Amino acid sequence: MSHSDSQFDALADAYESSIEQMPFRKHIEMYSFLKVVGETKALNVLDLGCGSGLYTRAIARQGARRVMGLDVSDGMIGYASAREQREPMGIRYLRRDATRDPATISADLGETFDLVTAVYVLPYASSQDGLTAICSTAYHALSGPEGRFVAAVLNPHFSREADWYREYGMELTGAVEPSEGAPVHLHAWFGDHILDLDAFYWSRAAHERAFQDAGFRRIKWHSPVLADSDDPATKDRRLWNNYLQCPHALIVEATR
């Protein structure tokens, strides 16, 4: 029987397919996120809310010294661990709630990290305290002043136009003038999959407060960009125009 009761438990296969079947994930999101992450060789990396391990494996492939993935969902960690057994990359996966006991994370894990990543995890924090707790887990997991936390979050100014993201295979629904923690619904379709996920709206100020309360001093926001690639899918500028003009996600980089 599963220990977690997460909306993500049955979604590992969907997340794995989404990187190929939702072209914006590969050509914009992953490209941009890994660009902000930069060089990972020789780094010890922790991927919070690693899900099925898409980014965890991408970072390991880039030659990080050691990589660990944590996720609260049994279904996600089960998939990621089984895949690691099948195709070993030296990644450790653990089930853990990133909002629990942030101050003891390094002692629990028995190590500290040079880089912590969290792709689409902060939008699932249901309170400002939860948002701060995830940032605090990242802060306490990092080793020194050079340690960085890089997170992909929901763009607080995502387009409220109903069909803005439709050609990318998704719809986002939320209030035009939301209060902090207001519901945001993501409906996505790709291949044989339909996803319906409930997330929470956090303003730029709420994110920055969470990062600062956790201890981070320098915070930089990055807008995603289109991959500089020979892939023909990246050549159709018209297709990507809406997304780039008003992306549904932004990347935040925080350092101590």
Ligand SMILES: C[S@@+](CC[C@H](N)C(=O)[O-])C[C@H]1O[C@@H](n2cnc3c(N)ncnc32)[C@H](O)[C@@H]1O
């Ligand atoms: C939208 S999925 C993203 C998965 C992966 N990062 C990716 O981009 O493919 C969000 C993941 O965050 C995990 N998550 C949400 N809240 C968490 C928490 N408090 N602690 C650990 N994992 C969490 C979920 O279980 C889920 O796997």
